[in-house]
Amino acid sequence: MQNSVTVIAPVNIAVIKYWGKRNESLILPINDSLSVTLSTADLCSKTTISADPSYESNQIILNGKEENFENERILRCFEMIKQRALEAESCPKELLDCKIHVDSENNFPTAAGLASSASGYACLVYGMAQLYSLKKQEISDIARMGSGSACRSIYGGFVQWQKGVELDGNDSMAVQIAPASHWPDLNVLILVVNDSKKKVGSTSGMARSVVTSELIKYRVEKCVPQRIHSITQAIKDRDFPKFAELTMRDSNQFHAICLDTFPPCVYMNDVSHAIVSYIHEFNKNEGETKVAYTFDAGPNACLYLPEKYVKRVLSFINHVFPNDNQESVEYIRGTPVELENE
Ligand code: PMV
Structure with a gap:
């Protein structure tokens, strides 16, 4: 036994x-x-x-x-x-x-x-x-x-x-x-943004959104089914720019719903918003989409990016958030994983 x-x-x-x-x-x-x-x-x-x-x-x-x-x-x-x-x-x-x-x-x-x-x-x-x-x-x-x-x-x-x-x-x-x-070379960098503020837990946050947000109905009916279909195809094709755009759009829409909730649920902070701007600026300067951001119910950024861009993106992040700055961010790196017995 x-x-x-x-x-x-x-x-x-x-x-x-x-x-x-x-x-x-x-x-x-x-x-x-x-x-x-x-x-x-x-x-x-x-x-x-x-x-x-x-x-x-x-x-x-x-x-x-x-x-x-x-x-x-x-x-x-x-x-x-x-x-x-x-x-x-x-x-x-x-x-x-x-x-x-x-x-x-x-x-x-x-x-x-x-x-x-x-x-x-x-x-x-x-x-x-x-x-x-x-x-x-x-x-x-x-x-x-x-x-x-x-x-x-x-x-x-x-x-x-x-x-x-x-x-x-x-x-x-x-x-x-x-x-x-x-897709083993898809990497994730989790930028741990320091934030001591108390957040609304996901259980109560989403319950409040379902009752009070008007945008949430639009998202559920008009956006998510198509997005699931398109991102599944992007994953099958290993089409990073497509995967990245859908990921960023969905994160932005999710946080728009949080703000459309009444009273609003505010999860991203100033550093999170700065990261969003920096990522768009980075992709624009590179002439192609090399990195995507997504935020859960908190201020920390998860960046998805192909392995070959990890060094460049990290040096960019260190440049915009230098270590001696109060807004410096730590990061954790990961890759997709298979589980045992699968
Ligand atoms: O599983 P919960 O109740 O912790 O909710 C998670 C909700 C998000 O992380 C914001 C989104 C998601 O799909 O994981």
């Missing part, structure tokens, strides 16, 4: 953003989204889960600090995984009866507001699935119940989260559209 597993799950950064739920409790989105799952070396969560008859209660430690296991989302993921394992008879009943201990760590700065919930929940659910011998194909919907975007981190490479149409969410799941090996 295996009673301890350690797994890692990488972050994913969306190029077509998920923003808004049609069902809050089942975490069903109002639009499809598409992301790239990024290298495990610099950006990942690592989770060890053990089950033992001697444990008296379930326990979870996140980044060295004990958290409440009774948290609604954690508990729901745990109950769903156990139920599925019971139905599949994938592991001994005695193992399912044991309490579990979870120890999870992110190897990137959590304070930076990077996509930590995606890799964290993907890791938790994947670890539980391994413990109870469930297959990966059976758990993307459960990861979704932890944090919507986590369902995309269950797969490597280029991943689409199909919103689905079913009321019960059975068809709302992540699918890989291309493996990491399809």
Whole structure:
């Protein structure tokens, strides 16, 4: 009876953003989204889960600090995984009866507001699935119940989260559209912009947008379906300028919706806006689109760019944000990653 597993799950950064739920409790989105799952070396969560008859209660430690296991989302993921394992008879009943201990760590700065919930929940659910011998194909919907975007981190490479149409969410799941090996020289540079201001969490931000933004309806109906189609083709063709333009346009539209939300959700700061201008200036001076930016629900920039331009772009960034300047930015580098057992 295996009673301890350690797994890692990488972050994913969306190029077509998920923003808004049609069902809050089942975490069903109002639009499809598409992301790239990024290298495990610099950006990942690592989770060890053990089950033992001697444990008296379930326990979870996140980044060295004990958290409440009774948290609604954690508990729901745990109950769903156990139920599925019971139905599949994938592991001994005695193992399912044991309490579990979870120890999870992110190897990137959590304070930076990077996509930590995606890799964290993907890791938790994947670890539980391994413990109870469930297959990966059976758990993307459960990861979704932890944090919507986590369902995309269950797969490597280029991943689409199909919103689905079913009321019960059975068809709302992540699918890989291309493996990491399809476009390995696509790099990401995450520029960590220092910002101490408190932000509106993505759950409450998107709930507010769905109720108050008028632009969000336009985006969902008129923009996202075409964008998903076009960016999938750009990925298949490894057409960087096309991929880049769609990525930047979608990031800009997502933040326009955040500002159209009432009261507005302000995620980008002055440094973020300066980065946007600098990237457009850089691409213009180079005579072609060599780098794209995208921003999640925070001020940090994720730059997508082909490997051959990384040096040039980094020296440009260091030039516009010199180290001695208060606005200096640190960066983390990654590439698309394949997951184990894929
Ligand atoms: O999965 P959540 O609830 O953390 O929402 C993530 C939303 C964005 O990061 C802003 C967009 C995305 O598609 O990842």
